[in-house]
Amino acid sequence: MENKKVIDKFSEEYRFLSNFYPAIVKIAGFTFPSVEHAYQAFKSNSKDIITKFCDPNMTAGQAKKLGKQLNIRKDWDDIKVELMYTLTRDKFTRHEDLKKKLLDTGIADLIEGNTWGDKIWGMCNGEGLNLLGQVLMLVRSEIRGLEKQKEDRKIEKAWEKKNADEFKDLPKIKEEKKYSAKEFILPLMEETVE
DSSP: OOOOOEEOOOSGGGGGGSTTSOOOEEETTEEESSHHHHHHHTTOOOHHHHHHTTOTTSOHHHHHHHHTTSOOOTTHHHHHHHHHHHHHHHHHHHOHHHHHHHHTTTTOEEOOBOSSOOOSSSBBTTBSOOHHHHHHHHHHHHHHHHHHHHHHHHHHHHHHHHHHHHHTTSOOOOOOOOOOHHHHHHHHHHHHHO
């Protein structure tokens, strides 16, 4: 039995998995240079502060540093995971090249391994919640499901088109009267009451 592949660093060929990777994301009418910019921006409720993070000349590292200086919104702990999911989903559905790369990771476990001690979003020395990895795997699974649905629909349309000529000369089937549940069930109930 083969061991499941593990991607445990979001660097080099897997750098695209990092929140620092430059890829436009959009949320709530704002456009950001990366997921990290947007994530840090929404630590605030202030439109003026959020707008600062939209600067394409600000690096992701600068955004993270600035985010650490903000007065954190009161509901931050309640919204941060859902925000990360929304941003990550936008990143990988907006950019076809990144979507393909994410899907190409197959069923590999995605672990945001780090040396800076982040045990919430990643893992350090084998310990941590790896929430970013979990979000990435969820988004990958959802995209794979959407891609499968699109492919199935393409096959259905191709079949319908291919076979349309065969069925065009058939007489139309007269539509039968459709009964509502009320019309069907009420008479049955009346019969049982008698």
